[in-house]
Amino acid sequence: MSVRRGAGWAALTAAAALLSSCGMVGALGDDDAGAQTATVGVLVPASGWQQADGEAVLAAVRAAVEQTADDIAGWTVEVVAVDEDEKGQAAADAVTELVDGDAVAVIGGLTTPGVRAAQPILDDENVLFVSPADVVPAHTLGADPSAPLRPYRSYFRTAVGAEPPAAALARYAVSGLRAEAVAVVDGGDPAEVRAFTEAVDDAGGTVVARGADVATVVATAKTEGATAVFVAGDPEVAAQVDRQIRSARLDATLLGATAFGGDFADDGGEGAVRAEPAELDATAGVRSGQLAEDVGVPLGDFGAAAYDAGTAVGTVLARCLPPASSASSARRGCLGEMSQLDFAGATGEVSFDEYGDRTGGSIRFSVLRDGTWEVVGVDG
Template sequence: MTVRRGAGRAAPAAAARWVALTATAVLLSSCGMVNALGDDDAGAQTATVGVLAPASGWQQTDGEAVLAAVRHAVEERAGDVGGWTIEVVAVDEGEKGETAAGAVTELVDGDAVAVVGGLTTPGVRAAQPILDDEDVLFVSPADVVPEHTLGADPAAPLRPYRSYFRTAAGDEPPAAALARYAVSGLGAEAVAVVDGGDPAEARAFAAAVGEAGGAVVASGADAAAVVAKAKTEGATAVFVAGDPEVATTADRQIRASRLEATLLGTTAFGGDLADDGATGDDGDGLRDGAVRAEPAQLDATAGVRSGRLAEDIGAPLGQYGAAAYDAGTAIGTVLARCLPPASSASSARRGCLGEMSQLDFAGATGEVAFDEYGDRSGGSVRFSVLRDGAWEVVGVDG
């Protein structure tokens, strides 16, 4: 096994440990084993998988776990690629992502075909355009910032970088995601909150409204009182937490008061709450225009192999190790398909991107497949609007 330093440089105090874990995984097609290639070995093409993670600071241990997981997964899936040597190399993104741009630039100028990592938000943002410009596959096991896959407007999601994917699945409460959607997507600067029996959900929504730049102008458990104050204060959205019966009550109150506001909910909109077709104010269900948020369908910590994965890779998983293993598995699977027909690493890049969207496998964190934005299928909060008595998905939150 050879040792190769990444494009980023570790701080002196951490360098020895980081470099020791940067041992390059060289995967030989002839035997499917990890070996070292000398300078005299000619004829084999080389492709590099970079692992972008902090080499020092408070996330150093997480970076080491990501490196070990990716190396193990790539070795498992791409250990027999005819005529190719695959190197897994650590590159330092810095404690705050400050070295990520330089690190990935050096990679793409060489024989990089993929990068796994980006444990900091600045690091992800710095690496995305550089890797996308060169068609280098980029997979993060840690990032859950919605804008990184959906663009700036949650009401009109638009994928900013086609080379970017994530195996991370967010665990944010749907109510918080819905609050951002209300303020940013629906333009509701003033909202009201009806606590229909779930105070924790009501608090999560209210806190997220404030963080998104909006204001809660009315709140309480009495739907009629909240709606009345909402009208006085000019609220344009009303969120109901908890009981579905309270949601239908709030809906009737909104219509009776002629308040021009969108009704919002998560658990309060569970079951079949669509109107039964009545057009008057005494219908039994919600009327068209209500918006709900549904939780991600993946458990970010559960998986078919996570219990023994740490033993398999020889390192503690940390916060991102399982998702990093799934990222490495995805990369290894793709490389086994796109490298054999390619004449060079750079010429393989577009083919690797094309293969990525076709993946569907059982990973350490559950089923791994990607949607049209590069997010985990089933791993995002979904927003739906009630139209003609049926819920229609109008957006997702990463």
């Protein structure tokens, strides 16, 4: 078995006229005698402001597939680049061409139009699709977040969702703490205030007081029976709110995200609840600081997650190709193997939930007890 590398982006640019007609780059190199071919497409922009990100994703996928799918008897794995255009039409045409051939997987999708164009085409043909960049909730959970329903069973993501911790904290307050009435103090972060208040409303709660004046918000919160007070922004404002709550004898849980940074835990706030993104630390299976050097280009925002996507696909191919008689007949088996994966990746432990989303990396909720934050739950 061998892995054939697709043309580099320099060659892609030089061959732009040819690419415009089909949207993909053929792989280079000699076929193994008698070997069957399985194609992995890499859906990334060939030009424009995300071209550098596309280079990183292509190089990372190529390196990972070569590392993990290098010894499958009777098979040649071909890695090809597929141009992801701004409107998605060229991507749709190129992906259609891939599935009509010997494609077994597509990795990429750095734009929403590209992902949406490719999803139904690949899903109809049971072709594995893995994005290292997409975090749009509807792409894995469907249109109604209150009743999640996976729209495409062939779609997975090594990217981690980007929901603000404040929004997750709002749901935790309303559902977990049963705080139907909450107050919000704007300590200098309007975006965090907006994320929290909108999520409270979506969860069925009510914001009964809101503003930047701490004393006024706390007084109104007490009058209106609020049982939780959220602070957005400055840790110094959070300390003021904590003191004001105790002074007013308001029986309410103090909530925060960025506001509970710094030395807040040293100054009181017993029982306060904070939300923060869980960090995906590189695991023992990855050499620290070595990945970018191995890949050969700066990783950018998506390179590490793309390497994990390539590792996942390569690992799957090593399992689903050997018993298959053709690339197309291997596709269903590849999908089944994908849901079973669990490995140490460049961005942390990699496995997938029932919706194809990355497990781990969830927002964490912690309670302040005796000056120490203790994790009490996760979101997702």
